[in-house]
Amino acid sequence: MFKRILFVFFVLIICGGSIPALANEPPSDVLKRCVNDVIVILNEPGDPAGVKVEERNRRLLDKADQIFDFRSLAMGALGRNWRRFNNDQKTEFADSFSHLIAQSYFSRMEGQDFENVSIKYKTTEFLAPTRSGIHRADVPTELIHNGVKTPVTYRMLEKNDSWKVYDVIIEGISMVSNYREQYRNSFKDSPEKLISELKGKLK
Amino acid sequence: MMRYVVLILLLLALAVPAAAQEEFADDLFEDYVETGGSDLVPDPLYRFNYAVYTFNDKLYFWVMKPVSKGYARVLPVGVRTGIHNMFDNFLFPVRFVNSVFQGKFKGAGSELACFVINTTSGGLGATRPAQREFGLKNSREDLGQTLGSYSIKEGCYLVLPLLGPSSLRDLLGTVGDSFISPGNYLTYITPREASIGLMVLDAVNTTSLSRLGDYETLKQAAVDPYVAIKDGYIQLRRKRVQN
Structure with a gap:
């Protein structure tokens, strides 16, 4: 009897990994929800004294953390440099990297009026899983601002049963590839130098 | 004995995904070629x-x-968009000819239709009824792309x-x-x-x-x-x- 219970338990554990994935929210829904949340936060009436700006930026960064897999983004950006970083350095780099991206792109969106912005979500394209079995999907969208259409594709992966973005492709320009190219020649620089360089860019 | 084997298997089943999580992504960017190779400009x-x-x-x-x-x-944004559209409209020959050069006759036709419609009923192209009302599309072609399409x-x-x-x-x-x-x-x-x-x-x-x-x-x-x-x-x- 005991053995049988154990066996059932065992089977459950083995299969368990794949069951939640089926019940999951599809990648485009996850993306849509987070993008809408970000727009709501950005649309909140401004505070003339600027007291709440910091609090708001923190909330935006939290949101960004929910939708982006910054560790994978940072890994892709560093390319072959990534392996030279120890675990703490990887974490430190990914952290600063997420701040740089959030800071640059949120400040760009600030003060824009979102009434003239609309986003069209197109059919999700599921990519072949990687060799290690990570599920991936491309969510193509079209950003329309003042009548100008910009194609933006979000490349997502499934991690811990939820979908996260690990590359953004704007007009065919992959953000990860772009950083990769920038870091390609940094192979002689120490990880410490690359981290402090990145931190120097943060306000 | 059997119990221990099952227990060890159980622990393994739990531990393997956790370990795989961290180094999982080694092949995530496999299809991102480092452009340092033959691809580099x-x-x-x-x-x-x-x-x-x-x-x-x-x-x-x-x-x-x-x-x-x-x-x-x-100048309000509407006027500036109109000016931009007009300049863009008169670049029609470039887009048309290069569409033809690339054998994209459908694109060329749509480009021609846009030009005719927008120039006549769109105020020299300031507004874009062809795109708005007829859903026609511009084809952003130029000679650089034409040469590229010839594998240059x-x-x-x-x-x-x-x-x-x-x-x-x-x-x-x-x-x-x-x-x-x-x-x-x-x-x-x-x-x-x-x-x-x-x-x-x-x-x-x-x-x-x-x-x-x-x-x-x-x-x-x-x-x-x-x-x-x-x-x-x-x-x-x-x-x-x-x-």
């Missing part, structure tokens, strides 16, 4: 290019940005004064296209100053519409802005050649 004129890049950068911050900002304050490579990277990033192939394309750009023939019917004035207006108008702020963001987010712009340009052009 060489930059033998780096020193010249970097100097021009610096010049363009200063020109933007010292001249284009303040002028465009002032200009945007005077970029050659080398170039930064041009005022015009920004380019390549040997695309510069050739720009020169070729200028022969079928109406703007080039304005000098025969108007004084030179007028056509220069129009070129400046186009540049200021376009900057006021889209580039203000974008360039700053790009520079702020980049670790190495020169490389970021070079790679961005190459990626964008390759994508357009494909389409």
Whole structure:
């Protein structure tokens, strides 16, 4: 009897990994929800004294953390440099990297009026899983601002049963590839130098 | 005994996914080729290019940005969009001819229809009834893309004064296209100053519409802005050649 219970338990554990994935929210829904949340936060009436700006930026960064897999983004950006970083350095780099991206792109969106912005979500394209079995999907969208259409594709992966973005492709320009190219020649620089360089860019 | 085996198996089943999580992503970017290989667009004129890049950068911050900002304050966005559309409309020959050169006859036809409709009932192209009412699409073709579609490579990277990033192939394309750009023939019917004035207006108008702020963001987010712009340009052009 005991053995049988154990066996059932065992089977459950083995299969368990794949069951939640089926019940999951599809990648485009996850993306849509987070993008809408970000727009709501950005649309909140401004505070003339600027007291709440910091609090708001923190909330935006939290949101960004929910939708982006910054560790994978940072890994892709560093390319072959990534392996030279120890675990703490990887974490430190990914952290600063997420701040740089959030800071640059949120400040760009600030003060824009979102009434003239609309986003069209197109059919999700599921990519072949990687060799290690990570599920991936491309969510193509079209950003329309003042009548100008910009194609933006979000490349997502499934991690811990939820979908996260690990590359953004704007007009065919992959953000990860772009950083990769920038870091390609940094192979002689120490990880410490690359981290402090990145931190120097943060306000 | 059996119990221990099951227990060990259980522990393994629990531990393996956790361990796999961290190093999981080694192959995530396998299809992202490091462009350092045969794919790289060489930059033998780096020193010249970097100097021009610096010049363009200063020109933007010292001249284009303040002028465009002032200009945007005077003219409402609707008027500026109209002006932009008109300039764009008269580049029709470039897009049409290059669509034909690439055997894209459907695109060429749609381009011709856009031009006829927008020029006549769109106020010389200030508004775009062809796109709005008929759902027609422009085909953003130029000679650089045509040459690219004939498998001609970029050659080398170039930064041009005022015009920004380019390549040997695309510069050739720009020169070729200028022969079928109406703007080039304005000098025969108007004084030179007028056509220069129009070129400046186009540049200021376009900057006021889209580039203000974008360039700053790009520079702020980049670790190495020169490389970021070079790679961005190459990626964008390759994508357009494909389409």
